Amino acid sequence: MKGLFQKLLREKAETTEEKKGERRYSLSHLNSYKQVQKRSLIGWIVAQCAAALHLEDEKREALFFMALTTENFEQIEDEMIRELMQLGHLAVEWIDKNAIIEEEMKSIQPTFLSKELMNRVFNNIQSDVKFNEKKIDVNEDIWEVYRDVIYAATHGKFLLISKNDLENYLKGELLCEVEIVERSDIPKARTEAKNSFLDHEIKASKMMSYTLVISEAVTNVLKHANSGKMSIYKKDAAFYVVVQDDGAGFPLKILPKTTLMAGFSTKVSLGQGFTLMMKIADQVVLETSPSGSTLILILDGKKEEKHEHI
Secondary structure, three states, X not given: OHHHHHHHXXXXXXXXXXXXXXXXXXXXXXXXXXXXXXXXXXXXXXXXXXXXXXXXXXXXXXXXXXXXXXXXXXXXXXXXXXXHHHHHHHHHHHHHOOOOHHHHHHHXXXXXXXXXXXXXXXXXXXXXXXXXXXXXXXXXXXXXXXXHHHHHHOOOOEEEOOHHHHHHHOOOEEEEEEEEOXXXXXXXXXHHXXXXXXXXXXXXXXHXXXXXXXXXXXXXXXXXXXXXXXXXXXXXXXXXXXXXXXXXXXXXXXXXXXXXXXXXXXXXXXXXXXXXXXXXXXXXXXXXXXXXXXXXXXXXXXXXXXXXXX
């Protein structure tokens, strides 16, 4: 990597005459102000990561320059620099949609940077960017405050998402699907869920806990809505239990108490439900609006370890 930095700095300093008219670097791939703005932000993020890694000023400047002039990050030969650029690109996408950085980081496994360092850098830059942007949607700002506060207060156990984020959770192998219309559908959903867990060799104690919270979630469909549906997906080492309904949704103002105060209950709340779910699930995810809600329970899907007896 040291050699690449030296080469980049040397070439950057050479004049056009010295290169005999050859143009080594070009910005022709940046066709709009928005693209220039995005690449500049990537360069700034990468430079800040480099600063956190205690790289020299010249190297940080070289990385910023590279973020602007490299047409395709995938073609960068140095693995560390390629990873920095790719992570910078991802960070810009997360910042653009004002995502929770810690949540997005779960999907990546960086080789050269620690997640702790990246969280710190990305969150600081996200705060700077959003602070300086003109606020245009007060309701959206309020929703994001609720989302971030609840996420932080539950240590990431409860995540409020928008409808646009739902598709990320409806992926993987579909194990079962049950329509929830009447009381008899509750034990049916519980049985289908249990069979799915049995097929994947989940130990009995876990399975009992899982079917308990699923029963709670499905029961609440009929309490607070006319109908709904339960689906279970298997993705990597986790089950995604998706419970959708056509109810009136959860008002934002009650969500902090519903998620943070055990036993809190109103006509539209789950009472003990969310508290129990957060104890058993790895994470509880909720999308809610006046047209209905989608509750997602992310459950540990690792198989039971079998020990041989000697």
